[in-house]
Amino acid sequence: MNSNVNNKLNHGDINKHSNFIGMAEDLFVMYGEEQNEKMHRHYWYQLLIPTNKLEINGETTEGQVLIGSYIDHIVHSDSKILSLLIKPESDIGRRIKYYYFQKEPIINFDNPQMDQQVKTFSKDVTVENIQKVASLVLHQLLSDTSPANKPDSRITKMINYIQSNHIQDLSYQDFMSSVFLSKSHLANLFKKEMDIPVMKYLTWKKLIFASKNLAASNKTITEVAHQYGFSDAAHFSRVFKENFGTSPKRIFQSKHKTSISFMFL
Structure with a gap:
C-alpha cells in the first residue's frame, strides 16, 4: 500500500493529543483510548488492536477483535487501541466478509505479528508510522483471503x-x-x-x-x-x-x- 500525506504532523503534534483519527476513502484509522458511552452499531467493519487489553461487550481480551457490519458492541480500554474502520463494499471489505464473517459476527483472534507491530508503533507515534502500521496490519488481516467477486x-x-x-x-x-x-x-x-x-x-x-x-x-x-x-x-x-x-x-x-x-x- 502506497500513501501520501496531506497536512503533515510531527511526533509532538500527535502525542500532545490523547487520540488521532485519519480518514481515507475506504478506511478510517484511529489511535487512542476507546471509551464508548453506549452500545452502538455501524455499517463499516471494525478491527481493534489493543496495546494492552480491551473490554468488549463486558468481556476482556488481550488479542485482536474484528466486528462485522451492524453488530451491537461497546468498547472500553484504559490503554490505547489502534482501530481500523473498513468500508464493506471496498475490495478489502469484501475479502474480509467472505473469509471472516461466514459464521460469527465478532471474531476474536491472536496474531502476534499484529500485536508486535502496534506495540512498536505506540513507542513512536508519527503520521508516517500510522500509515506504515495500517498497511502492515491490513496485509496480515488479508494474508489468507482470496480476491472477492465484484458486486453487481x-x-x-x-x-x-x-x-x-x-x-x-x-x-x-x-x-x-x-x-x-x-x-x-x-x-x-x-x-x-x-x-x-x-x-x-x-x-x-x-x-x-x-x-x-x-x-x-x-x-x-x-x-x-x-x-x-x-x-x-x-x-x-x-x-x-x-x-x-x-x-x-x-x-x-x-x-x-x-x-x-x-x-x-
Missing part, C-alpha cells in the same frame, strides 16, 4: 452515482432512474449485495461525508448537519452516537484532525 454492476453504478452527486438531495427515485430498476427490484438487489437497505446506506454515507467535513474544516456541527441533510445538530448528533457510541463533539474536539490518503495496490 448496477450496484456499482448506483454507488458511483451517490459519490458524484449532492448526497443531501438524493431520493429513491434518483436511484431507480440511475440503474433503470423498479423500487422493489432495486431494494432487493441492493440488500442482497450490500447487506444494508438503500436508505440506511444513504444515511450512513451522509454521516461519513459529514464526519470528513468536520475533520477537515472549522465548520460547526450545526453547519455540517444542515449541509448533509440532517434536520439540525441534535439530529446529526443522535445518528452519530447511534453509529459510533459517542458524540461528534467529543470526537472532533478531542482528536487530532488530518487527511491521510491511502492507495491500495
Whole structure:
C-alpha cells in the first residue's frame, strides 16, 4: 500500500493529543483510548488492536477483535487501541466478509505479528508510522483471503452515482432512474449485495461525508448537519452516537484532525 500525506504532523503534534483519527476513502484509522458511552452499531467493519487489553461487550481480551457490519458492541480500554474502520463494499471489505464473517459476527483472534507491530508503533507515534502500521496490519488481516467477486454492476453504478452527486438531495427515485430498476427490484438487489437497505446506506454515507467535513474544516456541527441533510445538530448528533457510541463533539474536539490518503495496490 502506497500513501501520501496531506497536512503533515510531527511526533509532538500527535502525542500532545490523547487520540488521532485519519480518514481515507475506504478506511478510517484511529489511535487512542476507546471509551464508548453506549452500545452502538455501524455499517463499516471494525478491527481493534489493543496495546494492552480491551473490554468488549463486558468481556476482556488481550488479542485482536474484528466486528462485522451492524453488530451491537461497546468498547472500553484504559490503554490505547489502534482501530481500523473498513468500508464493506471496498475490495478489502469484501475479502474480509467472505473469509471472516461466514459464521460469527465478532471474531476474536491472536496474531502476534499484529500485536508486535502496534506495540512498536505506540513507542513512536508519527503520521508516517500510522500509515506504515495500517498497511502492515491490513496485509496480515488479508494474508489468507482470496480476491472477492465484484458486486453487481448496477450496484456499482448506483454507488458511483451517490459519490458524484449532492448526497443531501438524493431520493429513491434518483436511484431507480440511475440503474433503470423498479423500487422493489432495486431494494432487493441492493440488500442482497450490500447487506444494508438503500436508505440506511444513504444515511450512513451522509454521516461519513459529514464526519470528513468536520475533520477537515472549522465548520460547526450545526453547519455540517444542515449541509448533509440532517434536520439540525441534535439530529446529526443522535445518528452519530447511534453509529459510533459517542458524540461528534467529543470526537472532533478531542482528536487530532488530518487527511491521510491511502492507495491500495
